Amino acid sequence: MKKLSFLILLVFTITSLTAQTDKKLYAKVVNDSDDTPMPNVHVVNLTTIKGVITNEKGEFELTAKADDIIFFSFLGFKSIKVRVTNDMLKYKGSSTIRLTELAYALEKVVLTPYKLTGYLDIDAKNVPLRPNYRYRIAGLSTGYEAGQNAPGAISSVLGAIFNPADFLQKVFGKKPKQMRKLRQMKEDDEIRNLLASKFDRQMLRELLQVERVDIDEILSLCNYSKTFITTANDLQILDAINDCYEEYKILSREKKK
The missing domain is CATH 2.60.40.10 (Immunoglobulins)
Structure with a gap:
């Protein structure tokens, strides 16, 4: 009887493993x-x-x-x-x-006219500039963008200088499991090729189990400009989040020491 029970259990185990x-x-x-x-x-x-x-x-x-x-x-x-x-x-x-196909409503587009004189030297000076500046912090490889599209970046950079580990803990501390998928995604060529042609963040949201607003907040706290956040493709967004997460892991280990 014991041998029969053991045989049944063995068959069940092999079947379960095969199914998986x-x-x-x-x-x-x-x-x-x-x-x-x-x-x-x-x-x-x-x-x-x-x-x-x-x-x-x-x-x-x-x-x-x-x-x-x-x-x-x-x-x-x-x-x-x-x-x-x-x-x-x-x-x-x-x-x-x-x-199922989606129905899109076209948004109203506002065009701002610029009066040109026809003289290159004069017109070049009158074209409005919206520069973004990239700052660096000693000891960190990641840069920080500022300018009109990221007006709060300078204060964030200063905060990061004084306490960079706490700064990045705010970004990634609550999502350790999801962020560990970044390395696997980053090293998979097929996933990278898929993300390179996408701009809607849908696949990133599903892979990382975060909302669109979370992705924007992560990049904002890592001091990427609004221009980058809104125009980069999903692969660039993935690499940006990954770079910031790698800094977080390094600084977290140093803080524990």
Whole structure:
């Protein structure tokens, strides 16, 4: 009886381990309105931090296991998250992911006219300048931006000079688990390629489990200018956050010593 119980337990354990083994997920992404295949859709496994892009037929394959969360995003379409099931892994190519197109309202654009005289020397002097300045702190490799687009940066820099560890603790102290994903994301070429073409911060928010306002606050406290925060692509944002986080880890270790 004991041998039978042990055998049953062994079979159950092997079955459970096998079920948890990573497999290939094969699926197709289509436009929900007309069922047309969608190429170049960004597909990321949020559990393993691995990503791919759909081919011209809207198809993709990605390493995954049951209960992994897959994130789908494409410009102009609503991003979605899908939990992987055993059926999706078992039946190759049977899964179809549908993305819904977003409706955008055009915002009012205000153009500010500048009167030009036609003389380069005079017109060049009259063009308004909005410079951003980059400051550096001895002992830190990260620079700090200031200027009209980051008017509070100088006071932040001065605060960082006197207590840099506490300054960065405010930024990253409450999000240690999420920020540890940065290194893995930074070293994955596929993820970097995906982020290089994105500007909406959606994938970063899902990967780091933070809100858009948190990303802006992190960059602001790390003294990146408003211009950089609003115009940089997601890969540049990732690298900026990573650089600031690396400084935080160094200063935290030194403070503990």
